[in-house]
Amino acid sequence: MSVTVKIPTPLRRLTQGKDKVAVEGEDVKLLIESLDKAHPGIRDRLCDETGALRHFVNIYVNGEDIRYLGGVTTKLKTGDEVSIVPAVAGGE
Helix, strand or coil: CEEEEECCHHHHHHHCCCCEEEEECCEHHHHHHHHHHHCCCHHHHHECCCCCECCCEEEEECCEEHHHCCHHHCECCCCCEEEEEECCCCCC
C-alpha cells in the first residue's frame, strides 16, 4: 500500500530535496520505519529514543491530526496523504 508523505523543508536534505515521497505502511509507526529505511536519519528527527513522536512534530493523515485519531497506531490505506509539520515557535 503506497502512501504519499509530504516532507517539510527542514527534512528535505534527507530526501534528496524531494517535497513528497511514496512509502509503504499499514499505520503511522510502520510508515515512519519505511520512511527511515528509504531515507536514513529521518526517524531520529521525528521520534525520540523511546519511539514516541517528538513534541515539536505534528503528523496529519488526510488533514486530520493523528493525536485525535489513533496516534502512531493510526491506520493508513492506499492513497492516503501524510503531512509532517514541525511546530514553529517564536515571536516577541
